[in-house]
Amino acid sequence: MFRSWIVMLFACCAMGAHAGESEMRKALGVEFDSAFQRGDFAAIEARYARALGSRERMPSGVFVTSQMVYLMFRSLPKTVEAKGNDAYWKPIEDQAHKWFAQYPKSTIAAIALSKAYSEHGWDYRGTGYASTVGKEDWAKLKDYLAKAGVALSSRAEEGRRDPTWRWQMLHLGRLAGWPDDKYREFAQASLEEFPGYYDTYFEIAEAMLPQWGGSMQQLAAFADYAADRTKKTDGKALFARIYWSMHGYLGPSGLSQPEVDWPSIRAGFDDLVKRYPDPWNLNYYARIACDVGDKATTRRVLTAVGERVDPMAWETRANWMRCKRWAEG
Secondary structure, rough: OHHHHHHHHHHHHHHHHHHHHHHHHHHHHHHHHHHHHOOOOHHHHHHHHHHHHHHOOOOOOOOOHHHHHHHHHOOOOOOOOOOOHHHHHHHHHHHHHHHHOOOOHHHHHHHHHHHHHHHHHHHOOOOHHHHHHHHHHHHHHHHHHHHHHHHOOOOHHHOOOHHHHHHHHHHHHHHHHHOHHHHHHHHHHHHHHOOOHEEEEEEEEHHOOOOHOOOOHHHHHHHHHHHHHHHHHHOHHHHHHHHHHHHHHHHHHHHOOOOHHHHHHHHHHHHHHHHHOOOHHHHHHHHHHHOOOHHHHHHHHHHHOOOOHHHHHHOOHHHHHHHHHHHHH
16 A cells, blocks of 8 residues: 555656755665675675764764664565574574674674574564563573674774764664663764764663653753754754654654753754755654644745645645645635
8 A cells, every 4th residue: 555655656746856965865775775785794894884984974964874874684585484584584683693703893784683593582572562481582682682792892993983873882782782871972972972973862862751761851952962962064964864763752742742842953954954955854844833723833834835746745645635634714
């Protein structure tokens, strides 16, 4: 269903004419996975080093290095054959081990091996509520997270100089249950070393959600702190990016809570799209404005979107049509 409405939307809105964030993400993911499958680790190392050294950004303004991590293994065909999906993950882990061994100082190789282990563990845990997960599956997840931690920690000396490694280490630490003081110390050191690296802020923001023991008040205070730290380079944009990164967890009801400062999010998005006017950013801005019930902003941003509709921002055609009709009504 999702694929069919994407095809329809592409056809009616001439999306193929635009080569921006969506297209670059697809290309980057395929580039990584193709090189990984054929064992061309040198190509991945070179691409990662170039992006890291130049702090290369995607058309949306996020960093290429972080997207390489998000996208790795996603273009590989995956079928769930059994609990844990061992038949899928074992060849990936074996290939990642070869890369890890051939490049003993590589942080991206350690990240890839760590991610393979971590996602293998989550395939045992599943996506259901914690109460539905059996003891054996919890044990499997714990075991794979421990393996992931060993892989990342083995490159700690090199990783301290790599903001992507630091972000992944912090993320894994939260999943593995680091004590609060250890998590805070590592987080603060990472922000001091790389104050402009967005994904560290996103990880800390997620740790402040109510479902992780935080609160909406803590999240709001952190968003203020993050925006203030980056205002010289990003204006108010990071405030919006943080809530955008939490959109999947909060949803329309979460974004409508009194602790959420929508005017500041809106101002942040306005700063963001001035700097990076890619349709990816504009479409998500319109979607979130619609979710919080800001009709005037939704109409204004949809006008800026025009025919450059990005289906990934809307999830379903029904969402897009609902917001479009509401804004125009």
